[in-house]
Amino acid sequence: METMEPVIGLEIHAQLNTRTKLFCACPTEFGAVPNTNVCEVCTGQPGALPRMNGKALELAAKAGLALGSAVNRESLFSRKNYFYPDLPNGFQTSQLDPPICQGGSLTLELGDGTEKTVRLNRIHMEDDAGKCLHDEKRGLSLVDLNRAGTPLIEIVTEPDLSSASEAVNFLKKLHALLVRLGVTKGRMEEGEFRCDVNISLKPKGSPVLGTRAEIKNLNSFKFVGQAIEYEIERQTGVYGRGGSVSQETLHFDSEKGETRSLRSKEEAHDYRYFPQPDLPPVEISGELLARLRETLPPTPEEAKKRLVALGLKPRQAELLLERPGAPEYFHEAHKIDDDAPRIYSLMEELFLPACQKEGLDPSDSLFAPPKLAALAKLLRDGTVGRRKAQELFPDFFAKGSDPSEAVRSGNLSQITDPSELLPMVEKVAGAFEKEAKKFLSGEEKILSFLVGQVMKESRGRACPKTSAELMKNHVKERFAGAAKETV
């Protein structure tokens, strides 16, 4: 038998991060008491008219802009007709032609260091259905319409993926991007990001696609991977036995780890799409598109370049970009104090570990960027030493105090002024004459002991470097003659 290779395309549903539904002002909260967030529109009452949620439109367009799609200035909602108890209108309001976005792509880094660009076919808006519970005992289906009308985007890829790991890699990258953009909250356990997989096998190198099967509604990266692995094996087996794969819709049973047929091609839906007459065409203005484009965060590549241009090492930029909220925090602090390496090291050594410990997003910390910039300045001036900064930081971080303010009022600053340090140096040299003389006779290590005594005398505030210089000179001046005598 010829070697077969998988051809995989994905359809991703992401719940848009809005407060209200797509066509009515009911809240989209998850887990509310059944049928409380419903109204005439989302329960399909006769005569109720839908009205488009502007935020949903913006988020859908933003997703398209970030993925390099062409955003249609005018798109159209259509009715996708089918009957099911969780669909009160008897149709889903979706987009057929033209959708809000067409084309686009997302580039993946593959394990072997190469890249693969996965093309997108389209992104369209649609509303979600409600939920059904099936009560075996009473022979009833219970319907909760809280979710009915929740805004979704469906992102449809071209069949450019060729393995389970590529598909999972793609989904993870897409998920991270959409969450970063604020397009979706992406909570998969609540069904806010879910995926259908289209998969077929074809002889290696052949341009002709095989018959595809569609696996519906996978809501975890793990299940996507498992379902694809299983389906590749199943279809390989079918061809190996000389059979043919039939076009069908499959359900993935995550407990058994296998796919099961939901319906065959003959039972496939005939949706009879037609333009939704209750909604005017969706228009998006050039101004709005321009405004949305401005809110797009830079791509990781651009963001890295920007950080390196400010004076970070490439590796440092990467580390910063790995942490959500950290690059934004860095840029804010950098606006106030442009000592990029110092701001970076303060973040890396003190600020980010503290955030992580508290489970805080950098943007939520009381220790706001200007405060970190102030601390950077104090360190550069030598007003506060490194060790002192480490010692004081937990308190600054917890209280969100301004370090320069704290230093001014709390008398915490490092003493660098020789005239202030000298009396202490003299006192120490007098008290430890024996040790001072040892230093003069060449035992240089003992200098750190003497400086330590100065630190003690100053209660930790003496600048060690200045103290050491002063101590050396003072000891030479004071004991040089005496040292010669003892030699």
Add this chain to the structure above:
Amino acid sequence: MPAIDEKTALAIAKLARLDLREGLAPGTEEAELKKLVEEFGKIVGYMDILGEVDTEGVEPLYSPMVEPRPPREDAPFTAAAKDADARGAKGAPGKPESSGDPDASFDPDDPDSSAKEDRARWILDDAPMTFGRYFTVPKVV
């Protein structure tokens, strides 16, 4: 005129969850079905008049609405907004429909919530069959 044959009529009836044979006396089914298919064909044929209009070079019209309808603000219903709505004092297009606390929406656990406040309750009460706060239908799977 597109031919509506029996097969097409039955397929469409199935999509609409209609049983064309239901309630027909045994033996009359075939004749009745034939009549229905004929009538269906006539209705669709009548609509075909529209096909006679020359639309060459005319842009498709998807909506007769001439005035643009600006999208809605993403603000949940509140009691205040509902009252304003009821008084017909709806905000200008593009303005938020709600004012005040957006989270002050109906509390289903609050026994003092009047039916007037509770659109959801109205709708549930109108349903042919409910169980607790669920709509119910004969089991579908």
